[in-house]
Amino acid sequence: MEDLKIVASPSSSSTDFDFLEGRWKVHNRKLNSRLNNCSDWTEFEAQAECRKILNGFGNVDSFFTTVDGQPFEGMSLRLFNPKTRLWSIYWANSDTVILDVPQVGSFADGIGTFYARDTYEGKAIVVQFRWDVRAPHSPVWSQAFSADNGRTWEWNWYMTLTREGWIQDARARTSRKASAE
Numbered sequence: 001m002e003d004l005k006i007v008a009s010p011s012s013s014s015t016d017f018d019f020l021e022g023r024w025k026v027h028n029r030k031l032n033s034r035l036n037n038c039s040d041w042t043e044f045e046a047q048a049e050c051r052k053i054l055n056g057f058g059n060v061d062s063f064f065t066t067v068d069g070q071p072f073e074g075m076s077l078r079l080f081n082p083k084t085r086l087w088s089i090y091w092a093n094s095d096t097v098i099l100d101v102p103q104v105g106s107f108a109d110g111i112g113t114f115y116a117r118d119t120y121e122g123k124a125i126v127v128q129f130r131w132d133v134r135a136p137h138s139p140v141w142s143q144a145f146s147a148d149n150g151r152t153w154e155w156n157w158y159m160t161l162t163r164e165g166w167i168q169d170a171r172a173r174t175s176r177k178a179s180a181e
Contacts, residue, residue: 004104004115004126008085012106014057016087017050017078019136021059023164024048028065031156034120035147048161057082089114089129103129110134126150138162 026046032038046065053060063074074093081088088102105114112131119125126146133139140160144153 004117006086006104006106006115008106009108011108012085012087014080014082016080016107016112017059018052019133019139020050020061021052022050024050024161025164026063026065027160027162029158029160031154034145034156035123035125035154046159047164054079087112087114103127105129107131107133120145123147128153 024047026048028042028044028046030042030044032040032042044065044067046063048061048063050059050061052058058077058079060078061076063076065072072094074091077090077092077099079088079090080086086104086106088104090102091100092098101116101118103114103116105112107113110133112129112133114129114131116127117124118127124147126149128144128146130142130144131139132142138160140158142155142159143157144155146153
C-alpha cells in the first residue's frame with residue numbers, strides 16, 4: 001500500500017451508490033478512542049438522507065444526530081469520475097467545517113472499498129471506508145485506520161442503515177399476509 005495506487009474494479013459504475021438514495025435510520029457503533037488499543041464503544045442513532053447530483057455522476061447526503069447534547073451534522077459528497085471509473089468520497093461536518101481528503105475506490109461484488117492518506121492526532125495514517133451493500137435494505141458502512149501503511153487495521157466506526165419506512169412496510173406486509181390467511 002506504499003503509493004495507494006487504486007484501480008477501479010471491472011464492474012465500477014456511476015450507479016454503484018444508487019442504493020443509498022432516500023432517507024435512512026442509522027445505528028452507529030463508534031470506538032471511543034482511536035489508535036490507542038481501546039475496546040470501549042459508544043452506540044447512538046442518527047438520520048441520513050441522500051440524493052443524486054450531476055446527472056447521476058454523484059450524490060450528496062446529510063447525516064444528523066446529537067453529540068453531547070448538541071446538534072451535529074455531517075455531509076458526504078461522492079463523485080464518480082467516468083474516465084478512471086473511480087469514486088471520490090468527501091466528508092465534512094459541523095464541528096470542523098472543512099472537506100476532508102477524499103477516499104477513493106470502487107465496488108466489486110457488493111463491497112465498496114475506498115482509501116486515503118490522512119493524519120489523525122498528528123500521526124500519518126491510511127483511512128479505509130468500506131460499504132457492504134450485499135443486503136441493500138440494510139447496508140453497512142465501516143471505517144478503519146492504519147498507522148503502519150496498511151499492514152494492520154483498527155476498525156473504529158460502523159454504521160448500519162435501515163431505510164425509513166422499510167421496517168413499517170415489512171410489518172404491514174406481514175400483517176396483511178396474516179390477515180389473509
